[in-house]
Each structure stands twice: as C-alpha cells, then as structure tokens.
Amino acid sequence: MTTTASRPEVLRYTAFSTDPAGGNPAGVVLDARALDDGEMLAVAADLGYSESAFLTGPPEGLDAPEGLDGPEGRTYRIRYFSPKAEVPFCGHATVAAAVALAERLGPGPLLFATQAGPVPVDVTAEDDGTVRATLTSVEPYVEEVADADLAEALAALDWPAADLDPAFPPRIAYAGARHLVLAAATRARLADLAYDFARLEALMHRLDLTTVQLVWRESPTLFHVRDPFPVGGVVEDPATGAAAAAFGGYARELGLVPEDAVLTLRQGEDLGRPGELTVALRAGDPRVRVSGAGVRIG
Structure with missing residues (x-):
C-alpha cells in the first residue's frame, strides 16, 4: 500500500x-x-x-x-x-x-x-503556444439497439420518441468504449436534460455503456453533443473524446457524412464549460481521429 x-x-x-x-x-x-x-x-x-x-x-x-x-x-x-x-x-x-x-x-x-x-x-x-493532441481510435463498430432498451433509455431521459431526429437512427457505437447514440430533433431538446440518474445507470450497466451520446446537428459537419455519465458517478461529461470517436464511426457507417470528412463537435456549452472536438474520417481507414487542445489547470 x-x-x-x-x-x-x-x-x-x-x-x-x-x-x-x-x-x-x-x-x-x-x-x-x-x-x-x-x-x-x-x-x-x-x-x-x-x-x-x-x-x-x-x-x-x-x-x-x-x-x-x-x-x-x-x-x-x-x-x-x-x-x-x-x-x-x-x-x-x-x-x-x-x-x-x-x-x-x-x-x-x-x-x-x-x-x-x-x-x-x-x-x-x-x-501561439497552443498544444493539440490527435488520437487515433481503435477500429469502431456500430450495432442495433433493441426496441425495449431504446424505450427504457428514452423513459429514463424523459424524452418523447417524437423528439428524436429520424435522420439519425439510435445505435450503440464503439471506438474503445460503448455509447448509445441518440439524436435530438432540436437544440432546445438537447438543452433540456434532466434525467433519472439511477434508472439510466441501471440500463447502461446492463448494456455495458460508458455514456449516452446525445447529439443535435446544426449543419452538415457541425454537431452539438452532451453525454450523461451516471455509471461513472458523474451526471454529465463536459467533453467526451471516446464518444466523439464512436460518433464519427457511427456517422460514417450510416452514411450520414462522407467517408472523408472533418466534423466539429461542440460540447460543454450547457454546463458552462465549452469545448470543441475535431473528428476526422479518412476513406479507406476505419479508425477515427479525434483532436483537441489541452492546458494545465492551476
């Protein structure tokens, strides 16, 4: 010890x-x-x-x-x-x-x-002195989510199914850790996050999820995201690189973005800790690259 x-x-x-x-x-x-x-x-x-x-x-x-x-x-x-x-x-x-x-x-x-x-x-x-790191994920995959599990996730989030964006099918996405991807139809829906911590935590343990990746698409390459993280003992993760990598794999797999694309994910704005994640996809390479700046605190 x-x-x-x-x-x-x-x-x-x-x-x-x-x-x-x-x-x-x-x-x-x-x-x-x-x-x-x-x-x-x-x-x-x-x-x-x-x-x-x-x-x-x-x-x-x-x-x-x-x-x-x-x-x-x-x-x-x-x-x-x-x-x-x-x-x-x-x-x-x-x-x-x-x-x-x-x-x-x-x-x-x-x-x-x-x-x-x-x-x-x-x-x-x-x-200008900014230090940036770009990680290359392990190979991603995407899998279906059962209807009953999706219904339980939406109930825990208190999100009506009608508030989902039909262009982004719910899926479990992986690029080093598993995340349930759910897309909000509006920015207001994404901003209104008050969920049942214990209920969502129980579902996430059963499905072996690290976070729930909640997204809203502002433009073809710009997304706003939030990540509840009750299994880690945290209500919400302010900026989630593992989920960003998984989302990049998901978006490419479902044909929602080109095979060659650079996506910008903005996260933390609703928590007062704004951050920006860059997700790069390359044709012919299944891995996802996620980059961002970093700085010491105090």
Whole structure:
C-alpha cells in the first residue's frame, strides 16, 4: 500500500479547450507504477473528475496498428478511472496525458497501450503556444439497439420518441468504449436534460455503456453533443473524446457524412464549460481521429 507521503504527483489538465475553465478536466498521474487498483480509484474519486489517467510504465510486446509505429521512449501503458470504476478507454484523459507528456518530452508521436487496444497520439505545438493532441481510435463498430432498451433509455431521459431526429437512427457505437447514440430533433431538446440518474445507470450497466451520446446537428459537419455519465458517478461529461470517436464511426457507417470528412463537435456549452472536438474520417481507414487542445489547470 502506498503511503500518503509517497504518492505520486497528481496533475490536473483540461482537454478540448485552451481555457482551464472550459473543456473536460482530468487528473493525470505520469508515474502510477506504485499505485494499486484501489489507490488509483481513490485518487480519481478524490478528484471527482469524470476520468483520470494513470501511466503505469512502458508496456511489453505492444504492436501498433499497421502503419503506426510505436515511438521509442514515448510508449506507455495507460489506465483510466472514473470516481466509481475503471473504464477501458477515455478520450479526454488521453489528450490530457498526451499534453502533459509533451510539455516534458516535447511535441511528437506517442503510443498508449489501453485496455481497448493501442492508441497512437500525435502532439503538436502551434505558434501561439497552443498544444493539440490527435488520437487515433481503435477500429469502431456500430450495432442495433433493441426496441425495449431504446424505450427504457428514452423513459429514463424523459424524452418523447417524437423528439428524436429520424435522420439519425439510435445505435450503440464503439471506438474503445460503448455509447448509445441518440439524436435530438432540436437544440432546445438537447438543452433540456434532466434525467433519472439511477434508472439510466441501471440500463447502461446492463448494456455495458460508458455514456449516452446525445447529439443535435446544426449543419452538415457541425454537431452539438452532451453525454450523461451516471455509471461513472458523474451526471454529465463536459467533453467526451471516446464518444466523439464512436460518433464519427457511427456517422460514417450510416452514411450520414462522407467517408472523408472533418466534423466539429461542440460540447460543454450547457454546463458552462465549452469545448470543441475535431473528428476526422479518412476513406479507406476505419479508425477515427479525434483532436483537441489541452492546458494545465492551476
């Protein structure tokens, strides 16, 4: 058991914003090798952020996706904890950890070994000092959602079925973690979010969901999104990179956007923590790229 005095430093970064008061905050422990599962969970719970990232040393025998080599000395095993449980993959905490590493190692490529698979990240520094990280997801998939499960989700959200956008069929989408995608017909419907926490949490546990990805399409490539996250002990996630990757795969799979496309997702506005996520799709490559800025808090 690690003593309080010997606990590693816990850094705080926000992802998908250049403003520490925007985006989604995450805890980052750059050397968590001395922490066991319970201690990592305790750190995450103490912070209260939707997720925190813990780097537990270089992995052994990690193979990067084809065409993406693991950079020497910049490859790490990473784990993610919400205040209530470990999650297999977290986009905003990946961006936060990548920015924290880049501030110490310099910009460039990184490779993270996650429970969902290897996730390459490229970090760049812009002329104005902004640090941006672009993660490449594991291969996504989309699956149907049963009518009874959809009805239960809508009941928990208190959303009438008539308030859904018929152009965006409800689906479960995956790109490292599973998310139920539901599209609102209006911005007002998306803004009005007051759901039954326990009821939605129970459904999400049964379907092995990380968040519910609620979206509204403003234009062909601009979306507003919100992500209830009761299974993590958080009412709403302010900016959700894993869900953004899953949504990119969903939108392409269903032909809602071109195979080559750059989408902008705006999230956190309804929480007073605005952030922006860029989702890039490439024809012939099933993986989804999600990018955003990151900055240290305090």
